Amino acid sequence: MTTSRGHVIVVGAGIAGLSTAWALTRRGFRVSVFEQGAIPNPRASSYDEHRITRHAYGTLEGYAYLMPRAFALYETMFRDIGARHFLPGSVVYFLRDAVDWYEPVSRTMTALGKSFFDIPLAEIPDRFPMVETQDLTRVVETTEGGMLFPIRILTDLTVWLGNNGVTFHSDARVSDIDPEAGTLVANGETHRADRIVIAAGAWVNKLTPLVEETVVASRQAVFYLSPPAEYVEAWKTVPVMIDLGTESGTYSLPPKNGTRLKIGDHVFTRAGDADGDRIATEADLARLNRAARLAYKDFGRYQVIEKKICFYTTTRDDSEEFQVKPWAGKAWVVSACSGHGFKLGPLIGDSVAAAIGGERSDAETMRLTAGRMTPEEAAALG
Numbered sequence: 065m066t067t068s069r070g071h072v073i074v075v076g077a078g079i080a081g082l083s084t085a086w087a088l089t090r091r092g093f094r095v096s097v098f099e100q101g102a103i104p105n106p107r108a109s110s111y112d113e114h115r116i117t118r119h120a121y122g123t124l125e126g127y128a129y130l131m132p133r134a135f136a137l138y139e140t141m142f143r144d145i146g147a148r149h150f151l152p153g154s155v156v157y158f159l160r161d162a163v164d165w166y167e168p169v170s171r172t173m174t175a176l177g178k179s180f181f182d183i184p185l186a187e188i189p190d191r192f193p194m195v196e197t198q199d200l201t202r203v204v205e206t207t208e209g210g211m212l213f214p215i216r217i218l219t220d221l222t223v224w225l226g227n228n229g230v231t232f233h234s235d236a237r238v239s240d241i242d243p244e245a246g247t248l249v250a251n252g253e254t255h256r257a258d259r260i261v262i263a264a265g266a267w268v269n270k271l272t273p274l275v276e277e278t279v280v281a282s283r284q285a286v287f288y289l290s291p292p293a294e295y296v297e298a299w300k301t302v303p304v305m306i307d308l309g310t311e312s313g314t315y316s317l318p319p320k321n322g323t324r325l326k327i328g329d330h331v332f333t334r335a336g337d338a339d340g341d342r343i344a345t346e347a348d349l350a351r352l353n354r355a356a357r358l359a360y361k362d363f364g365r366y367q368v369i370e371k372k373i374c375f376y377t378t379t380r381d382d383s384e385e386f387q388v389k390p391w392a393g394k395a396w397v398v399s400a401c402s403g404h405g406f407k408l409g410p411l412i413g414d415s416v417a418a419a420i421g422g423e424r425s426d427a428e429t430m431r432l433t434a435g436r437m438t439p440e441e442a443a444a445l446g
């Protein structure tokens with residue numbers, strides 16, 4: 065790889081920042097990564113045992129059409145780092161009341177040629193003995209999804225980047241960015257580059273006013289659990305499960321490949337400060353606790369191993385569109401909004417690198433990353 069294409073500083077070593085560094089390095093840019101903590105940083109949104117990946121995207125249809133490209137880019141990344149930190153499998157959805165989900169999923173999965181089918185309700189107690197069957201109206205299994213293993217991905221990606229010439233600045237909190245000059249200040253020193261990419265996760269509004277009106281940090285709680293004895297074997301066999309009930313809405317990642325059972329929800333708090341503590345209080349967990357008791361039998365008997373707080377950004381409105389925008393002459397701001405940014409990390413990083421490399425216009429890059437491409441345009445991405 066050459067280093068003749070210019071110098072890019074990436075601020076933030078989560079999946080968005082490291083993927084951008086990866087995609088830029090592959091294109092022959094010289095890259096420096098500035099991270100306020102360790103690389104990778106346990107306080108980053110990206111740092112966790114598992115993340116869901118899937119083609120079924122509910123009403124966010126534009127993102128469903130990007131998923132084939134997102135999966136393909138992960139495979140490229142796995143080849144580079146020499147490890148496939150992915151467990152392919154189904155994602156099963158439990159519907160309990162009227163939600164606008166089946167119709168858009170049916171449309172997008174059909175268009176993508178991905179299989180999805182109903183599981184007869186009579187089969188649920190046998191295959192999913194831990195699931196509360198009361199109020200279930202429909203259960204849908206979608207294939208070709210699975211679990212990504214983020215801590216391992218971030219770690220191996222960091223090693224690959226270091227081996228491929230990237231300069232790391234850990235414990236280097238960036239305090240000031242001049243997007244016209246291409247300079248920033250970290251630990252009292254000024255650094256200069258041809259371009260600066262701000263991939264600061266839930267801290268983004270502390271570094272730039274560009275997306276302040278659109279995105280907000282959101283404090284989210286999750287449970288890590290040890291199930292009661294009678295459900296242990298079943299949890300080993302079930303795939304990723306998502307309950308779409310209005311009151312029971314939860315997502316569950318089973319304990320597989322060296323991970324723990326995790327249950328969370330997708331109700332945004334749109335509150336909190338990413339510099340704050342990371343231990344969930346009873347108040348943080350109140351809604352999730354209620355929902356999990358409706359979604360799972362005997363939830364009160366699960367042992368809590370960890371009550372964790374994680375921060376991501378989400379949009380102030382309900383669009384959940386990623387905010388990926390050029391800022392003045394020399395900077396890009398990258399904000400992967402809501403809880404769906406990990407599966408799209410390499411796609412976002414590759415898109416920003418393509419824009420910096422002049423392969424795609426700024427406007428097209430913003431449209432792509434906001435999930436606004438037509439199915440035909442998304443298919444043409446490869």
Ligand SMILES: Cc1cc2nc3c(=O)[nH]c(=O)nc-3n(C[C@H](O)[C@H](O)[C@H](O)COP(=O)(O)OP(=O)(O)OC[C@H]3O[C@@H](n4cnc5c(N)ncnc54)[C@H](O)[C@@H]3O)c2cc1C
Binds near residue numbers: 405
């Ligand atoms: C509980 C939970 C469950 C989720 N589940 C899923 C899922 O199943 N599937 C999915 O696809 N996505 C999921 N997500 C969302 C996904 O994890 C995020 O969208 C994604 O990780 C965001 O990555 P990022 O790189 O933008 O931010 P981060 O990972 O937060 O990285 C930002 C980095 O920037 C650094 N930084 C910030 N400010 C500065 C500064 N001033 N100077 C230097 N460094 C700085 C931070 O320390 C951090 O390391 C989930 C998120 C959470 C919290």
